[in-house]
Amino acid sequence: MKKNLLFLFVALSLQTISAQNQTTIIAIKNDAGAPTINKNIYGHFAEHLGRCIYGGFFVGDTSKIPNTKGVRNDIIAALKDLKIPNLRWPGGCFADTYHWKDGIGPQEQRPTIVNKWWGGVTEDNSFGTHDFLNMCEVLGAEPYLSGNVGSGTVQELADWVQYTNFSGKSPMSDLRRKNGRTEPWKVKFWGIGNEAWGCGGNMTAEYYAGEYRKFATFMSDWENTGGITRIASGSNGSDYNWTEVMMKNIPLNMLGGLGVHHYAVIDWNKKGDGVDFTELQYFQTMKSALKMEELVTKHAAIMDKYDPEKKVAMLVDEWGGWYEVEKGTNPGFLYQQNTMRDAVLAGATLNIFNNHADRVRMANLAQCVNVLQAVILTDKAKMITTPTYHVMKLYAVHQDAKLLPVSFQSPLYTVNGETLPAVSASASKDKNGAVHISLVNVDSKNKNKIEIDIKDLGVKNFTGSVITSSKLQDYNSFDTPNKIVPVIFKGFENKKGKLEITIPPFSVVVLEGK
Template sequence: MKRIFLGMCFGMVATAGFSQQAARMELNTADAKTTISRHIYGQFSEHLGHCIYGGYWVDEKLDVPKKDRIRLDVVEALKKIRIPNLRWPGGCFADEYHWRDGIGERSKRPKMINTNWGGVTEDNSFGTHEFLELCSLLNTEPYIAGNVGSGTVEEMSKWIEYLNSDGESPMTQLRKANGRAQPWKVQFWGVGNESWGCGGNMTPEYYANEFRRYATYARNYKGAPLKKIAAGANSGDYNWTEVCMKNIPKQMLWGLSMHYYTIPTGKWNQKGSATKFDEKEYFNTMKNCMKMEELVTRHSAVMDKYDPEKKVALVVDEWGIWTDVEPGTNPGFLYQQNSLRDALIAGTTLNIFNNHADRVRMANLAQTVNVLQALVLTKDKEMVLTPTYYVFDLFKEHMDAKLLPLQLSSPDYINGSEKIPAVNASASVDAAGRIHITFVNLDAKNAITVNTTIAGHTAGKISGRILTSGKFTDVNSFEHKNKVVPTVFKSFKKNGAALSVTLPRLSLVSLELE
């Protein structure tokens, strides 16, 4: 049994006296002070495999609705879940991408080899204008990662000028010549990516100096003050965070990133299958997923030393499950199926981010289409929405709502000699006073009833939706697209301030209390 106190964080201490199938939770509407940034629900799309080419950007002859070559059924699906931002062009690709190769007449754009992902030819037909048109169609904010690894200060500075300046200059004239009169006013700007690895194999001290140099020439233009994001730590490299927070002036920083992937086996050379795994591997995957709580807590603690007012955001701009690729696919394309297990990972991770909303103010799932933990899979004319897509649909009402800190006592989910908390949750209250609670029950065997007290809220209308399926390996395939989809949920009772909710095994539940 674990007693989990969720204030602004998600911690665990042991307790006793509760049934293995019961949990308790307390909320108080008077505690709603911190805003859950909508940007926690951001997405990431890299020039990798069929995310861009064959995902968003399709052949002119493909018989699907499109604008130019942007696939509109994918756009409409993402609009329904109101994705708040989209990170591009990478990832590792960002630090070999030279933006001028991707502007102007497409037939004249130079080709290149994508050395990070499969060694395929990149024709640069999808570049700056195409990406920002995609963002416009999605009604989402662009988040661009600039090239520090193989680029120059001048190159990054002039890209920003091309995007955001409305003055008289060679870059604005070039933009206008390429068909865009008004600046786009892009604000989210990544200064490099994974500079500890594929972005240059730098030391944190060297990167901090490089950030200061690049950021100096990353100018603000009228109506577009940049939100500069430093390339932060790999997983538990707390020294990287320490050095960056110590050596980079806070006025230069909007955010500091951190990357963490859930690996089912914990081994990068043999990660595990996306669809064929037993309960032991499922449990191990969920245990590895929950490490995000420790990472966010400890990186936040380092940041607090240098930024006690929490002005600098922790930006988890790559997260999700990473498995072995599907058999028969290009290993450099990172194509994997998406199961109920992945949905439970997404829900658990988003609950963690919500509960750390005082510091985590941006995050980006890797990746949106056809790569890693994708929301959407495409095959020629067909499209399928994955279980993870529906998690973002269930959770979207938390965006820009006020966090309701929780006190949660959860039973354990036990596998062999190991155990993890079976239930996790987050809650918020929106501008209209509606309370939204998202629960996840990770237990593969037991339904769990959560007895909740909500101080400051009287009985009213309640509605709910649930995402679950018979097996944690269940997927939505092109043959069976609706195997794992949300349905109406009614297993709850409300009596005054008391709420009782029974969560089936392997389930995600979203409640709205009016």
């Protein structure tokens, strides 16, 4: 028995050493037919949920926290530095109980409602259409408005389009001018309901397809170039029948985009702590996150059947990690900390979106401030950026760059007999000819060696940045806001046209070649 145990120990040790010495060969192709990575893949999401809007973006113009018309200046600066391309609002589930006319006009005259979805708190509508759209203008971000289908009317949504987009004389444009805005905002992206299969009305796919067609018929914008992009509520994860019904039953000329929602969750009934997690829980989270590859591939295959020219965009307009709320916080506010696990999750997910840029043309991380996998956290006057923020900032180089397709056989990350691909990668070339390669090591214990032939990429000199830390559970706190930030990466050599890279465990690396 002892000999058998000794043999097993030696075998496992040799297997570990072999895994650490294995080199992953990544081929990067200069493909003239490859798609451009749409900048909107790097979008964000702001719902009236917890402290995302109130106490997050919006503190009111009487606050001592520096603000412009009630919106925090530090958050605006951080998001502009992130090059945020678009922002989805007002939900989420909240969208299908939101009546936009409650949020316009003098604040003291706006009615209050109860936010039935998130904590049962009173919503005073002090942050509304003007506040959001003006903020998007300052950010340089495209607004993505989610319309109320669940409890709203066709007329209400059609009026909102006219209010925001029409420059001529009409009842809604006159009302907009009365409320202080002369020129229209020209909102392009419009969601027709949210999660219609669930909180948006518990509709069947067939019923929602009919509702979508009705609402879309009365939403028009003849004045602005390109009109509006109407977006259908997409599937819940792997509900492929939902996508099939949408593509089959909605005429393509009425469908600008189709959503998909997927959260990385260990177990919806026992989601685990945001900071105090084990390696097994980390593995389970990443297993759920990496399922995004399968979801995008299978939904895209269905869309291809009805739309071979890929005119309809796939929008992964809710994604991210979802854990139990931080201890002592309101369970309806979904406030969670953001660790190195989230950095790895973000990097690997964005690589998937980049590599499917032919179909995925928008995505929205949930959510922007103080909710779920936020890029920004606030505590009264304090504000910090999270590891996820820093990943998205490094990856901003891929926005509107030409995809360079990658191919490789990943080594495996093994926990309790289960395996995941350890290495994730994507690459692009920007308009100035610079090449960017983003690499993620999902393995929580072992470094990985990577080799990339760069002779045909037209670049010679590389620099790099890395995001990592001493523990997976590390995070940026209000006392140590810069514990996890990008630092210079030197773990590579250029040997006769081949990059030899050693990427640390649970890390995100971005290389730039010029």
